Amino acid sequence: MSSMLQGRWWSWGFRSAVMLYFMVLIIFPILGIYGQSLSSGWSDFASNITEPLAWKAVLLTIRMALIATVVNILVGTMSAWVLIRYRFPGRRLLNSLVDLPFALPTAVAGLMILLLLGPRSFVGQLSEKLGFTILFHQPAIIIAMVFVTFPFVIRAVQPLLEEMDAAEEEAAYMLGATKAATFWRVILPNMLPGILSGAMLAFSRALAEFGAVVLVAGNIPGKTLIASVYIFGEIESDNTVGATAVSVLLLTFSFLILWTVNYVQMRRKGG
Amino acid sequence: MHIEVSGLNKKFGEFQAVKDVNFEIEKGQLIGLLGPSGGGKTSILRMLAGLESVDEGEILFHGKRVNDLPPQERGIGFVFQNYALFKHMTVEGNIAFGLEVKKWSKEKIKARVAELVELTGLSGFEKRYPHQLSGGQRQRVAFARALAPEPQLLLLDEPFAAIDAKIRHELRSWLRDMIDRLGITSIFVTHDQDEAIEVADQIMIINKGRLEQKGSPWEIYKNPQSPFVASFIGESTIVDDVSSLLGFGEAAAWPGTKALIRPEYVEVGKPSDFELLSATAKGRVRHVHFRGSEWLVEVELGAARLVTYRSLEKEILHPGDEVQVLIHRAYLFNDNDSWVMENKLKEDPMPVHI
Numbered sequence: 001m002s003s004m005l006q007g008r009w010w011s012w013g014f015r016s017a018v019m020l021y022f023m024v025l026i027i028f029p030i031l032g033i034y035g036q037s038l039s040s041g042w043s044d045f046a047s048n049i050t051e052p053l054a055w056k057a058v059l060l061t062i063r064m065a066l067i068a069t070v071v072n073i074l075v076g077t078m079s080a081w082v083l084i085r086y087r088f089p090g091r092r093l094l095n096s097l098v099d100l101p102f103a104l105p106t107a108v109a110g111l112m113i114l115l116l117l118g119p120r121s122f123v124g125q126l127s128e129k130l131g132f133t134i135l136f137h138q139p140a141i142i143i144a145m146v147f148v149t150f151p152f153v154i155r156a157v158q159p160l161l162e163e164m165d166a167a168e169e170e171a172a173y174m175l176g177a178t179k180a181a182t183f184w185r186v187i188l189p190n191m192l193p194g195i196l197s198g199a200m201l202a203f204s205r206a207l208a209e210f211g212a213v214v215l216v217a218g219n220i221p222g223k224t225l226i227a228s229v230y231i232f233g234e235i236e237s238d239n240t241v242g243a244t245a246v247s248v249l250l251l252t253f254s255f256l257i258l259w260t261v262n263y264v265q266m267r268r269k270g271g
Numbered sequence: 272m273h274i275e276v277s278g279l280n281k282k283f284g285e286f287q288a289v290k291d292v293n294f295e296i297e298k299g300q301l302i303g304l305l306g307p308s309g310g311g312k313t314s315i316l317r318m319l320a321g322l323e324s325v326d327e328g329e330i331l332f333h334g335k336r337v338n339d340l341p342p343q344e345r346g347i348g349f350v351f352q353n354y355a356l357f358k359h360m361t362v363e364g365n366i367a368f369g370l371e372v373k374k375w376s377k378e379k380i381k382a383r384v385a386e387l388v389e390l391t392g393l394s395g396f397e398k399r400y401p402h403q404l405s406g407g408q409r410q411r412v413a414f415a416r417a418l419a420p421e422p423q424l425l426l427l428d429e430p431f432a433a434i435d436a437k438i439r440h441e442l443r444s445w446l447r448d449m450i451d452r453l454g455i456t457s458i459f460v461t462h463d464q465d466e467a468i469e470v471a472d473q474i475m476i477i478n479k480g481r482l483e484q485k486g487s488p489w490e491i492y493k494n495p496q497s498p499f500v501a502s503f504i505g506e507s508t509i510v511d512d513v514s515s516l517l518g519f520g521e522a523a524a525w526p527g528t529k530a531l532i533r534p535e536y537v538e539v540g541k542p543s544d545f546e547l548l549s550a551t552a553k554g555r556v557r558h559v560h561f562r563g564s565e566w567l568v569e570v571e572l573g574a575a576r577l578v579t580y581r582s583l584e585k586e587i588l589h590p591g592d593e594v595q596v597l598i599h600r601a602y603l604f605n606d607n608d609s610w611v612m613e614n615k616l617k618e619d620p621m622p623v624h625i
């Protein structure tokens with residue numbers, strides 16, 4: 001009886017500790033931002049949010065993040081495929097390098113892009129000849145976002161591909177399906193949940209990126225100023241409410257994405 | 272489909288998986304490829320299917336060489352060991368897949384799927400996903416899916432391996448009936464001799480990549496052509512010194528010859544149980560095991576230890592009991608030859624005429 005009581009106390013203690021941790025670390029700050037954004041009233045919030053530069057920053061961020069996500073879906077799925085399905089020297093090294101963008105400080109990533117794609121670099125000069133500039137323009141933002149979100153899709157697709165029964169593919173062949181039909185109708189549907197959840201995570205991470213982008217984007221308001229850099233600027237110029245208003249927008253967006261990811265995964269487990 | 276295979280060889284790296292296999296299969300037969308795991312049965316099946324390339328030899332379907340034909344064009348239905356159902360498709364979707372990729376019309380697909388659902392007893396489960404089905408149901412979906420495009424040959428890789436013992440029995444006879452009814456040539460792989468004996472018209476015993484023997488289950492049981500086949504089919508014990516057994520003294524003429532004795536070749540009992548007491552030797556019961564429907568008796572006969580069955584209706588034996596042992600026949604083999612030898616003393620030495 002006493003041990004049962006003890007067990008109950010333990011479980012109650014653990015649960016409360018975890019709840020408290022969540023509260024202090026995540027829920028309070030979020031509520032704080034929502035509260036702060038409305039601290040000077042609805043009209044102030046509305047004017048901050050309808051400020052054209054703020055809007056443009058948010059829209060630009062979403063647009064850039066979407067493009068980066070599409071790139072990641074294509075390249076990430078292909079990379080996962082190659083890393084799982086092909087055997088070649090250096091495969092293991094490549095596979096471990098995938099996580100590098102997670103481990104690297106994003107500012108270092110920004111610096112790498114700065115040096116690699118700058119006007120004096122080979123790539124920079126080449127693009128100059130072709131008639132467009134990468135650095136301090138939108139392509140640089142996309143490249144920075146793609147770099148930092150690169151692992152998400154790969155890491156989400158890999159386990160699904162690995163888990164997939166090779167016989168499922170062979171079954172399709174035996175039933176007369178060509179390689180292409182087998183890919184579209186059997187392999188891709190198997191990878192799809194991974195592609196989707198990886199893409200969602202990559203997208204929300206790209207929305208939030210600061211360190212890498214701030215170094216390479218040029219941060220011209222209305223042109224290459226993304227939301228996180230805008231928030232930073234507002235704080236620097238002491239407009240906390242303006243900063244929180246944009247933050248609320250991003251936060252709400254991220255929540256929606258997170259919820260969708262969870263929903264997709266739940267459905268995968270259930271069905 | 273008439274199938275002919277000649278000089279088939281397959282290597283995986285240094286490992287010779289299939290060695291010079293030749294056979295011919297008549298249309299409509301149900302063939303069991305039987306042998307220990309890793310013996311090359313599945314490799315043969317996969318080469319027939321086109322999922323594995325052929326190193327040497329020829330595979331002919333209806334007299335036409337198909338070695339270089341991709342699996343898509345061979346017109347074969349394949350049931351995989353773990354069924355390999357498409358997880359993201361319903362039962363209907365799985366069965367329809369082969370018809371859709373062959374561009375059948377919508378109505379024809381619908382009719383064919385309905386027909387197969389009916390045939391395999393899956394009515395009511397059409398909209399379910401594979402993970403919502405039991406093992407036996409999944410097996411039937413795999414079967415329906417393989418049959419949907421009307422193949423001329425059905426290959427089954429360990430079709431019952433993943434199913435628990437009780438349902439396995441039901442499914443076996445179900446499959447047997449189904450294949451009989453459809454008249455489709457079928458080959459299945461198994462390592463379970465009961466399964467092969469019960470289901471197959473013809474058994475091919477495969478060991479270490481070689482085809483050891485091909486024939487009906489009864490032929491193989493009665494006339495095993497190699498010691499491996501003799502020991503693989505049925506239960507048996509090997510006796511090193513045959514000539515010491517009563518009635519097999521003549522075997523001393525072939526030194527180095529061993530005997531394989533099946534439980535059903537041996538009879539034990541009280542002296543009064545035998546008509547020809549002179550053909551029996553004294554033995555001692557070592558162990559008795561209850562086998563559910565009979566006793567398994569281990570009996571010691573000189574240096575040899577034999578195993579036999581005993582009906583539950585007879586008097587129960589106990590370890591240590593002295594019994595008379597009659598060996599009806601033995602399967603003798605040495606390095607070059609093998610043959611069946613009857614107990615010489617069973618032929619009455621002094622027939623009494625009144």
